[in-house]
Amino acid sequence: MKKEIGVCVIGSGRAGMIHAVNFRRNVPHATLVAMVDPIESVAKQAAESLGVDTYYTDYKEALKNDSIDAVIVVTPTIYHRDIVVAAAEAGKHIFCEKPMAMNATECDEMIAAARKNNVKLQIGFMRRFNDSFIQAKEEIEAGAIGDVVLVRSLTRGPSVPQPWMYDLAKSNGPLAEVNSHDIDTLNWFVESDMESVYAIAGNFRCPEARQDFPDFYDNVVLTARFANQQQGMIDGAVSVKYGYDSRVEILGTEGVIFIGQVHEKTIVTANRQGLSRPVMNSWRTLYSSAYLAEDTHFIECILEDKEPKVTGHDGKKAVMVVNAGNLSIKERKEIFLSSLQS
Template identity: 65%
Template sequence: MDKLGIGLIGAGRAGMIHARHFRSNLNNARLVAVADPNESIAKQAATELEIGDWYTDYRQLLADERIHAVVVVTPTKYHKEIVVAAAKAGKHVLCEKPMAMNAAECDEMIDACTQAKVKLQIGFMRRFDESFLEAKRLTEEGVIGEVILVKSLTRGPSKPQPWMYDLRLSNGPLAEVNSHDIDTLRWFAGSDFASVYAIGGNYRCKEIQEQFPDFYDNVVLTGSFKNGKQGVIDGALSAQYGYDARVEVVGTEGAIFIGQTHERTLVTADKNKQLTRPFMNSWKTLYKDAYLSEARHFIACILEDVQPRVSGYDGKMAVAAVNAGNASIRKGEVIRLG
């Protein structure tokens, strides 16, 4: 096999980030085709990516024998159906987060990929970011003593897509925004959640409050882990000041701080004696290199027949914590995870 053939399923913003890497930046893989139910989006993606083949039905893409692996970047509610179908078609899968709507769907996806003997990697790209990897190494070496507490925040500037307002379709911001934070807490704590307590509120999207009374655009989640460690998540949508993603890992003998709020090193001093520095504008900028490293890892796992660093189990545990967090918001009580 000269190069692995890759198919993209879902050509939105995140999908196109993945597609550009597989199109241009990987020597041992090539982007073959793209599928999106919106014909104009599928055509536009194929044109931009300079590939000849596009489909409006992902099943047609899965039937393409030139394709050995797929990247699934659709709304969460379609993940299970597509990933199971991809596995049955013998395609390896890189599935964006959130993995699915609930743990049972995750189990179906894991079982299908296991039975078909194809790789399943979940898109937690922060695990491939150089700063996160260095921080993980330092914690494992005991530089800050024993890890006690992991705090992670993600606040995004964008207003939600219309379908995200319905928690039955999206699982809310805990899934769409804070899945990365949940995975970060699990990764640095080295354990699964034992319990979570969360509060949420709608402060910035008041116009949809009557139609979607359960929607929240701001959330705080605290959690305990099975190994006794603690975690805190702070999440927000439509935070107008910029894209803000930072982590603190607190130990018995120190702390590690990950993340930056500035997009460039440029600082302007003006005649009013004011210093200004551009705030981080997008996750696409902050994690640009991490997405490329994630794609390289996926291809290496297929070619070398090794298991992905981020497994279906990792995706499932994040989904379980999302569901528990939403239940906690709804019931106003601590939710214990089995």
């Protein structure tokens, strides 16, 4: 058994660089071997900034490198299936960022490829590795709030979407790009499969997308009914301007749990202009320790030959909800997940 795992990060954008820095400096028993990006200048700059000698513009070339034992897939969602299947066939362990894929069929193909080639497949739901989320899960299991009745989760981001995200055929929209974490949060805390969803959405802040992408939405609300009749609500938004906002409320029969706040710090300044308090401005700040924890867990799963805490099955469940939610928006009706390909 190898004692050091060679890692290649495929995708050198914001999230890719978070993982790359972790594997370069902070994850025990991991060595960052190479970076990949289809834009050569981006790949080269990423590698140089990390002190890594090797970079590629084609992930298929990276998969031929025998010093690479595992890949981190951080590309637009439309490419996930092909990269993951190719990596599995090359015998590389795989960490795939959310959303896992575009549809359930792609998820099944990714899961099958990993199983056939005996490699690990972990999905990037880093909130499961956040201390507050972990404690909330423990309190739920201990009966601190009785039986869970409703889980409400919201994510609102300040950033304007990347141009490719406007095309729902390539991104599956904000329900996938932003709210996959919220969907997984509901699934994790409720511990039951979603039976049906109803979603409404609109484009209120991104006028540049309206002409070419009339189905793009920057604000979405989704309600869910679970098989055990528990309830869920998701609130998602992009380009909100005021900051990064991630909060959860878990209502039980005997109490409630709150996770998260808008504010980054507890300091409050008062002067003639009024009260001011720093607002959380980035998911990279809020979940930095969770990213490190999930990256560390991935390497541990490889070295100890154990199942990741977040599997391809978890990723598929979230993708199916995204697809059902987008169909609900389009058809303006409740969608039963059983009606979708599973």
